[in-house]
Amino acid sequence: MIWLSLVASLSMVVIDWSSLRTAKRREVALYIGLIGLSLGMAVGYEMNLFSKVHLLAPIDALFRPPTKWLYHIL
Amino acid sequence: MRGLKLWQLCILHGKYTHSMASQMSGGDMVFARFRRVKDVQHRSPTITAMGWSEAIADGDVQIPDRSDIMRAWLDAEWGHCSDLQTRELEVAGENITLVWLRGLVDLVRLESGILQPLAQVSRRRIQMNDLVSILYTVNIREISTKSQLNAAVADGQVVLWMRGKSQALVLDVSDAPGRSINKAENEPTLEGPQEAFIEQLDKNLALLRKRIRSPRLKAESVRVGEYSNSTVCVVYIEGIAKPTLVQEAMRRIHNISVDGLNDINKLRELIGDAPFTLFPTTEETERPDRVCGNLLQGRIAIMVDGSPNCLLVPAQFIHFLVAVDDYYFHYTLTLFIRMLRHVAYWTSLLLPALYVALLSYNQDLLPTPLLVTVAAQHRGIPFPTIIEALLMLMVFEVLREAGTRLPRAVGQSVSIVGTLIVGDSAVRAGLVSPGMVIVIAGTGVASFALPAYGFVNSSRLIQFAFVVAAGICGLVGILILSLILVTHLVSLRSFGVPYMAPIAPFSWSDMKDMFIRAPWFAMKRRPTHLETVNQVSNRTPVPKQKKASGWDLSES
């Protein structure tokens, strides 16, 4: 997955290159940030990090009880 | 750069200078009739000027009035042109020089229409105006600049210059060599008219005029090409075609700056919408009847002098699956044929890929007896299916190319040898499976069923991509690639009109001339996506059946 995401991010930078050169600094930063985030995800995936760390845990913690309660009252 | 700018200026300036041109050329009968077409026969002076780079440098230099200067200038300008003919005459004491290019001029008319009348002139002190009335059998216009003179000579006309005058007369006796009107070779039809365009623009226009006898048929023309100086003509019907469409076409043509433009394909690539797409966004045809039909639908035609084809824009996907025969047969048959053609198109695109996917990935889709047969067929073939398919496709393409390039008699034997003998022995030798031969042949046949040659070529290329996708990911690969293809298709536009127009964006009323061809009495309106000025094309009431089809049967 690292390999594939590297190739993907590289090629998308090449495709967007002409736009990136004229883009605002904020846009470039966002662009790089998003790519970095997904590369990080890919690395984490390959390291089997996410079978231990559950990224959606806060949302689960927040919304699972009300849903369960909803199922309960029906 | 400077030349280019000037050139563009010239264009902007001379864009619609017909009125000016007509004043200069004098009102003769031809102009009266072909008001808008005059640019085809006699270019407007400003546009003429830009054809020659030297002329641009010269600007509009007056024709010299002294004989020696004139001769020197002609020698310099037309030096090393062995086909240039100059003839100096002494007519009633006046020194007259005739200049023309051999081969482009009708010698008979030169003799009978110009030289003989000139020889009979007896009056002294003749003026230019007198000559116009003496040479009444030819079209005459007056020019005053060197560049106009150059252009007139290059166009195959005779230039008459009189000593002491800074004007010259252009005598139109041009007769450029060309063939006569023949049968349509590439778009044959069984029942329709057989005429096809030729390489001469004025004849081609006349073929259209012959069919649409109305002054609303407009033909605006532009000279394009630094050296070739060829005429490009935009034909449309005023009151039907969307005006902005015509403007857009003219704008694109005006943007062209090339050395030479003698072919419709060059024009197409220069003004087309998406330059890198495999799909044609303009349609070309060699049939005047087809052009007429499309003009009446609201499309516009672009013609180039020297090309036997005509460009029709905007072109939608669906236009390439329409054969001209569809309109010459009864609609009941056409309905079936059109459906078949849609199937044939997608077959030619997808069949080899599907075969590969079914054989190397999705065998579970085949019914068991079929799979057993196919597996048995494929046994002993040394290549995997994907390689086999690519190989066969290549061989087929080579054979097809060999067949078209060779003379017709030889070409047929090549295709017979190629398909029958090579194919059969390849199967016998166990190099390819018979199933693959059937599939490739079926693909080829399907692509032959399509009317538009340029369109088929795109599917010839795309089918390779599909085979590769099928070889990599099976049916899912085909699916993803088709999604990309569909996305590409719907993102295309031809002159502002979405390429997949009646399907996406969807328009129910336009379906009548799409998958089906509705009977003529049911096609009341022009395609909505062309946004024509006038929507209604057919006001005929629906023909009554003899017996009422409803409840009120009159016989009882």
Added chain:
Amino acid sequence: MIREARWTPRRAVVIVMVVLSAFLLPGCYDIREVDDMNLALALGIDETKDHHVSVTAEFVNPASAPSSSDGGSSSSGSRQPVIVRQETGISIEDAIGKFEREIPHSVYLAQNMLVLFGETYARNGIDRALDYFERNRAFRRNQLFLVTPDPVTDVLSASVDPEPLNALGIRELVEQSSTELRFVQSEQQHVMEQYLSPSQSPVMALIGLNQLGHPALKGVAIFRADHMVDTLSVDEMQGLGWLLGRTRQIALRMPCTGAGDGTGTTIRILGSKTRFYARPDHDNLSVHLDVDARAEIEQLCPHEKLDDVKLKQLSIMASSDIERSMRNALLKLQQDDVDACQFGKRIFLQSPGYWRKMSPTWLSAFPKISVEYRANVQIVRANLSLNTPESTVSRSGATTAEVAQ
């Protein structure tokens, strides 16, 4: 709007490259050339003496079918069209895994159309197999579940001429019978439906070898939940058909009333429909079954005349035959304590509440159910002849019509 996409050639090239590399980089994980696989058409599952599972697989023999290299003519007749191989393991998937190790070309199960359970295996419970067959993506739920009393390998390698492929032939045998009785076509999905229904009694077709060694439909095997309990012969199978519901094209053979010389009368039931009425009392459940059938005459006893009386008589005979057949079948089911006639399900459909009370004791209640039968056969046509040829001739040479005058 004019498209704002500014295409540069470089961008187009890159896009093409990206699309291509997206396809090329991952490689072809799932490619499976048609040459490199053993097409399994049928799986036989049986139990060895040490309670291991033996799986018999029937593969298509690619050498036997006409192929491109031999021109499709020679030597195809001499070879077996199918190859039958057997492996033993502790479970089905274990045994199938052994195929991968011991036979060149991998096993391809997606075309499998039969699963043939050996009787021993079926009696010890098919639940061991069900999850495998339900879970595996290769299997389709329209494959047939069959039971055989004979050795599985023999059945799968028996010849089913004129059909070259054994599995196709067996499937066709079952499908032919299923036109008469739908439940014979025991597709996995139907078996599962019956297994999960309130009655919990799947029925599977029973395939055995006849005296000549060819496969033949021997009846059905009936299951109590996942254990096979008993088999029904072809005759009892018909009784079950009438108990269950619609049937078509069943022939009823009845002996001649007079001097029967072995021929008898045959009546073909064109179609029948069974109505089910349950009268739930708290203890005693009584069930009423109404069979309506239409029939035509296929053969009459010699010398019999077809008149009103005869017709009525025939229809009464047929009706009582059906009733008897139903009674026999139900008797057997009740003895075996198997609700293969789906009474439980039908009671549930009628009154779910009652069924809910009833279901815990259903197995003990089922044998005690009293059932009333009423069959009504209506003979709608007499086929091509009105009377038997024998009935029209007399020794004197005069036809009966003349005699009657």
Added chain:
Amino acid sequence: MSDIRISRTQLITALTWCVVGTGIVAIPTAIAQFTVRDAWISTMLFSVGGVMVALVTAVFTRFFPKRSLTHALIDAFGPWVGRAFAIWFLAGLYITNCTVVREAEVFVGTTILPKTPEYVLGAFALVAVVYAVYMGIEVVMRDAEFITPLVMLIAPILFVLSMQHMDIHEVLPVLADGWTPVLRGGVVSILVYALEMIIVLQFSPFVHRSQSVASDIFVATIVITVVLTTVTILTVGVVGSSTQYLSYPVLEAIRTIRVGRFLERMDTLYVIAVITTIFIKMAVCHYAWCTGMKDVFRLSSHRVTVFPGALLVWGGANVLFADADDVQQFIFYTGPAYAVCTLLLMPMLAVFAHKVRRNS
């Protein structure tokens, strides 16, 4: 960009495919957790959710004509609070999109390409999605329009053919277990799948007549309800009680098709149709997300985030959920409340804040 126009047909088809795409895969399974025989009643409840969304949309478009939801949030709450809400909404969209991608990956991986790693399948699909989104909303909508006739061609064939195995008794008796399981079964379809239609608010500036958006949603709701109910009745009728434990009951219903010896094994056709509709869903979600990002970060075009956003979705799809079961658990047990708070509450909050501000 305001030249872009989405016609009503386009909006309705896109919405329909958005919900049906994954809905046809997941809704029967979700409902079968609670009830099998009465599953079709649960799917009918979808219309309740649809009507809810239509009402919210009607209110929203009245107060914010020509505003996307994220834009409206920023307008209503001011730049900072509004942006926080918008990011919350975008996170919801992102998670939805990840769920869809993961569902599609699992579906294809389970059914036809078992040996291919799931993330590769996701990458494949996203290549097509990215291209469509990059070309803009018009292209996405036209894609939806283009595939509609194709799906309409395949779907009836599959349905009619699988009818032959249908047993209506599997659907009877109606409501044998009362309403409780039916309502529980309806929760996911009402609160997750129906609420997803709120995504339309991101496109409302592009819609031809923004007043008609609510009625378009209503029409789409009817269409979706009919489709889902038909599919559910058919599936339960064919597959029976097995629906409860099968991962893809609709697929199983189609796998039973067999007409003679020549017409069988149509399931790949079904998978293909489903992938196609999921493609539309992914494209619509991704486009909505990209326009949201454009509003929040004041980007020059939605194209800035098309590629990196897709990469992020791809990463998230494989990373947010540990396994296929995790996705289901999330949809069934976290999704409903989360969808209500994210999809339903956001536009209402925007309208509320707008009203309060205007009054004060």
